[in-house]
Amino acid sequence: MIRERVASAYNWFDERTAVRSLVRKGLYEAVPVRGSWFYTLGSATLILILLQLITGIFLTMLYVPSVTEAWASLEFLKQHDAFGSIVRGIHLWSAYVLLFVLGLHMIRTFFSGSYKRPRELNWVTGTGLFVLVLGMAITGAFLPWDQAAYWTAVVVTNIPAYTPLIGSFVRALWRGGDFVGPVTLVRTFGIHVWLIPVILFPLIGAHLALLRKHGEHGSYVNYLGAYRAREGVDVPPAPKQRPIEPPYPAAPSEEVWAAPLETEDFYPHQTFKDGIVSAVLVVVVFVLAVAIGAPLEAIADPSTTNYTPVPEWFYLPLDQLLVLVPQQLIGLSLVLPAGGVVVMLLLPFIDRGPERNPFERPAVMVPGAFAVLFVVILTLLGSGRLFNQ
Amino acid sequence: MGLRDPRRLSRRQFGLLGTQVAGATVAILLGIPIVGFILSPLFRRQPVAEATVGDISNVPDRQPTKFVVQFPAGDWTSAKVNAAVYVVRTGSDLKIFSNTCTHMQCPVHWDASLNEFLCPCHGGLYDMDGRNVGGPPPKPLPQYVHRLDGTTLYVENRFTESL
Numbered sequence: 213m214i215r216e217r218v219a220s221a222y223n224w225f226d227e228r229t230a231v232r233s234l235v236r237k238g239l240y241e242a243v244p245v246r247g248s249w250f251y252t253l254g255s256a257t258l259i260l261i262l263l264q265l266i267t268g269i270f271l272t273m274l275y276v277p278s279v280t281e282a283w284a285s286l287e288f289l290k291q292h293d294a295f296g297s298i299v300r301g302i303h304l305w306s307a308y309v310l311l312f313v314l315g316l317h318m319i320r321t322f323f324s325g326s327y328k329r330p331r332e333l334n335w336v337t338g339t340g341l342f343v344l345v346l347g348m349a350i351t352g353a354f355l356p357w358d359q360a361a362y363w364t365a366v367v368v369t370n371i372p373a374y375t376p377l378i379g380s381f382v383r384a385l386w387r388g389g390d391f392v393g394p395v396t397l398v399r400t401f402g403i404h405v406w407l408i409p410v411i412l413f414p415l416i417g418a419h420l421a422l423l424r425k426h427g428e429h430g431s432y433v434n435y436l437g438a439y440r441a442r443e444g445v446d447v448p449p450a451p452k453q454r455p456i457e458p459p460y461p462a463a464p465s466e467e468v469w470a471a472p473l474e475t476e477d478f479y480p481h482q483t484f485k486d487g488i489v490s491a492v493l494v495v496v497v498f499v500l501a502v503a504i505g506a507p508l509e510a511i512a513d514p515s516t517t518n519y520t521p522v523p524e525w526f527y528l529p530l531d532q533l534l535v536l537v538p539q540q541l542i543g544l545s546l547v548l549p550a551g552g553v554v555v556m557l558l559l560p561f562i563d564r565g566p567e568r569n570p571f572e573r574p575a576v577m578v579p580g581a582f583a584v585l586f587v588v589i590l591t592l593l594g595s596g597r598l599f600n601q
Numbered sequence: 602m603g604l605r606d607p608r609r610l611s612r613r614q615f616g617l618l619g620t621q622v623a624g625a626t627v628a629i630l631l632g633i634p635i636v637g638f639i640l641s642p643l644f645r646r647q648p649v650a651e652a653t654v655g656d657i658s659n660v661p662d663r664q665p666t667k668f669v670v671q672f673p674a675g676d677w678t679s680a681k682v683n684a685a686v687y688v689v690r691t692g693s694d695l696k697i698f699s700n701t702c703t704h705m706q707c708p709v710h711w712d713a714s715l716n717e718f719l720c721p722c723h724g725g726l727y728d729m730d731g732r733n734v735g736g737p738p739p740k741p742l743p744q745y746v747h748r749l750d751g752t753t754l755y756v757e758n759r760f761t762e763s764l
Contacts, residue, residue: 278678279674279678279680279682280674280678280680363707363708366705366706366707367705367707367722370705370706371705380763381643384642384643385639385640385642385643387642388642388676389642389645389647389675389676390647390763390764391647391675393674393675393676393682394674394675394676394677394678395642395676513683514682514683514684514685514708515669515670515683515684515685515700515708516685516700516708517667517685517700517709517710517711518710519708520721521707521708521721521722531723534704534705534723534737535723535724535737537737538737539736539737539738539739542737542739
């Protein structure tokens with residue numbers, strides 16, 4: 213009886229919205245069988261960004277973006293609002309975990325060659341998302357207006373000043389004057405809660421739409437190209453694809469890399485793995501939020517002479533560049549990261565060969581591995597400062 | 602149809618032109634005030650404020666001494682913000698330094714054991730005369746615009762050279 217009522221209501225709704233085909237399209241897409249634990253990094257990134265959105269929305273219901281009130285409002289939260297403190301803790305720790313998982317997601321995509329035709333724009337939108345998430349992280353770090361936040365604001369807004377010609381102009385634009393002050397905080401707040409998110413979330417939509425258009429690439433072992441090389445047979449098995457919504461086109465020039473040989477349904481096979489990984493990460497974030505929480509140092513004091521500003525950990529490689537780059541070449545600390553982003557954006561257009569197997573494309577893998585190693589080494593070199601106060 | 606004068610707009614071209622004009626109008630009417638709003642702090646002058654450091658007759662020779670003054674936090678707020686003032690007396694010469702490092706504007710402090718100003722962020726060093734003598738700082742330590750009335754020192758919320 214109730215089942216029929218529900219089914220009837222669903223039919224009524226479906227007739228007016230076509231929701232059924234949307235759900236089927238969403239759930240029963242074909243994904244490659246092999247390597248699917250690695251695809252959970254993307255969905256985990258999405259879940260963690262949504263966690264940011266949700267906790268961030270609720271944090272605006274207490275936080276006051278003003279130099280006179282910001283620190284006090286968070287101190288009040290810390291003293292008098294246990295649940296609010298957990299919400300802030302989740303916001304901070306899921307941001308940290310997000311940056312880490314996002315990095316793994318990018319490395320996975322890089323090594324599997326998933327950025328190759330026709331997925332170049334998946335990679336380009338992903339690079340844009342990476343930059344925007346870093347922007348969220350750095351603007352978010354200004355907002356508590358404690359000592360850590362204040363000195364992060366001072367140093368970070370000062371970095372653009374080393375851009376030739378327009379440098380001090382850009383710095384004044386962000387600060388709303390020559391020095392960090394009331395406008396700096398409220399501008400950064402606006403950038404953090406509106407300007408970046410209204411670009412970030414539609415871009416996530418585009419990233420996902422492209423993913424759905426081309427399907428998961430997965431691992432090279434799923435493909436005819438690798439199968440031929442591996443098995444030495446010329447007549448390979450036909451792709452065993454699911455009947456519903458196979459997203460894989462057979463691009464004539466790269467037929468052997470167009471569609472995976474064996475696929476399974478997104479639901480429930482991939483959603484199970486996605487769900488497990490995301491749930492574990494959310495539990496980790498929750499435990500960190502409760503056990504450690506989000507720190508709040510003493511209120512910002514520009515006159516301090518005994519405070520040692522320490523960069524956020526995700527910012528360590530950049531800050532270490534500032535330490536290592538000689539005074540005459542200070543522009544390098546801007547050029548290297550900017551150049552890195554440009555190279556990332558261009559990667560799919562530089563590495564255009566069809567080969568997906570990472571061991572068969574050393575010309576890209578070796579410089580890529582060195583780039584990752586360079587960032588890791590800079591982080592390790594700088595990491596002493598996190599504990600050395 | 603074939604007899605249409607090519608110099609005249611077709612109905613379709615007219616529609617296209619109208620759409621573009623409408624879109625451009627909206628973009629310009631929104632864009633001008635928004636861009637102006639974003640740029641406006643560049644054209645606002647922060648009012649010069651003066652703060653009293655106090656009597657500096659007791660500041661010892663060749664021993665940088667820190668004072669803390671309060672300046673208006675600026676813009677709409679009536680709040681005050683702290684600023685550190687290092688007074689360095691060398692004989693009859695007086696230099697009034699900020700604690701702002703010229704590298705990344707971190708807070709420097711006088712390190713008596715080094716006999717230099719040290720920036721804790723990236724290891725910048727300045728000697729007692731404010732000269733950048735080590736590490737990444739590109740310029741000497743900034744000095745406040747100041748005046749001395751007898752033995753009472755006043756500083757303004759600006760430096761002798763822009764950072």
